[in-house]
Amino acid sequence: MPTWVLWLAVALVVAAVVVRHHRRWRADTLLDEHARRRTGGEAVTPVSVWREANRLFRAGEREGLLLLAAIGRELPRRRQDVVDTWLAALRGGVSRGLDSPWRTAVQRELVSHLRPGEDFWPGMDVPAAGAILVDFDLSGCRVGRVDFTGAVFVGDARFAAMTVTGEAAFDGARFLRHAVFTDALFARSLSALSAVFTGNLACSGVQVAGEARLRAVKVSGRVDLRRAEFGGAADFADGFFGGRALFTDAVFHQDAVFSRSWFRGWTDVGSALIGGTAEFGDVRFGRRVMR
Incomplete structure (x- = not known):
């Protein structure tokens, strides 16, 4: 195979990778900008952080549960979204067991924000x-x-x-x-x-x-x-x-x-x-x- 053909193939592969990463970056940027517009320009949690918190939570990671709680504390407008996410998990299957520490932890975190006190989220x-x-x-x-x-x-x-x-x-x-x-x-x-x-x-x-x-x-x-x-x-x-x-x-x-x-x-x-x-x-x- 001629050398120039080999180099052309390598260049095309590199270009494809660059385009894919650019599109992903552009999509995240657009989503973040859309979130800012919806909240009147106020500080918001980046969409990528919200997605990561949901990914960790769906995987059963305690870090995801705590990260969602932190988002709710910082951004009152996202609190109902956080509550809905927790409840969606409790509507799911029972693969982790009905009395598992995970299910108990989700319920405990949910209730801690529904009961009047230091970390109360009103109107949920x-x-x-x-x-x-x-x-x-x-x-x-x-x-x-x-x-x-x-x-x-x-x-x-x-x-x-x-x-x-x-x-x-x-x-x-x-x-x-x-x-x-x-x-x-x-x-x-x-x-x-x-x-x-x-x-x-x-x-x-x-x-x-x-x-x-x-x-x-x-x-x-x-x-x-x-x-x-x-x-x-x-x-x-x-x-x-x-x-x-x-x-x-x-x-x-x-x-x-x-x-x-x-x-x-x-x-x-x-x-x-x-x-x-x-x-x-x-x-x-x-x-x-x-x-």
């Missing part, structure tokens, strides 16, 4: 539809909209004294042990259609400002709704309550619907108040009703 939504959560504890947290549609809670799930300022959805969620909503506040509506509670459901003192859509809920253990308050219509139709059902001092400001529900255990409705229409058509009681 919690889009956790389909998530698998282990011993999840949002007690005392203050969040915007929450979506746990189809989520699976392994171990106890705690939401005591939680404040939800947006809509709350637990439709089709499965709680494999006890669920605690004591003194939780839902500033808008609450929906838990066809939710399944394998253990006890503690809702004493819970407040729902809007509608409570709880049709076809199944609770195997005890349900405690003492001192609960529902500002809108409350729909418990087609429900199943396997243990004792406590409604003492509960307040329903509008309609309360229990049609076709089955109360298998003792039912206590002492001092319960219903401001609208009360519907109990075809309700079944397995034990005595205490008033």
Whole structure:
């Protein structure tokens, strides 16, 4: 092969490599510039840093988890993106095990920014539809909209004294042990259609400002709704309550619907108040009703 042909081939290879690197650099530059324009020219985390943090996080590296948290601290506009990224991982498979240190670390980092305190990120939504959560504890947290549609809670799930300022959805969620909503506040509506509670459901003192859509809920253990308050219509139709059902001092400001529900255990409705229409058509009681 002539020497000049060999040198020509080498030059073409070098040129191709240079062009490829230039295009990659140009793409990163454009993305960074786009990010600056979207934030009004303020300081932003370079797109390359955001991508690297996501890459490390998806690989299960703790460095990626901490880097995402640092981005959220420095840039409030990226906080919801960070929360969404963490929750996306919890919606994923269980290849690392349900009780692995990794899954626990992600949940702990997430909750640390949802509970008022030194590192609190206000106004965060919690889009956790389909998530698998282990011993999840949002007690005392203050969040915007929450979506746990189809989520699976392994171990106890705690939401005591939680404040939800947006809509709350637990439709089709499965709680494999006890669920605690004591003194939780839902500033808008609450929906838990066809939710399944394998253990006890503690809702004493819970407040729902809007509608409570709880049709076809199944609770195997005890349900405690003492001192609960529902500002809108409350729909418990087609429900199943396997243990004792406590409604003492509960307040329903509008309609309360229990049609076709089955109360298998003792039912206590002492001092319960219903401001609208009360519907109990075809309700079944397995034990005595205490008033």
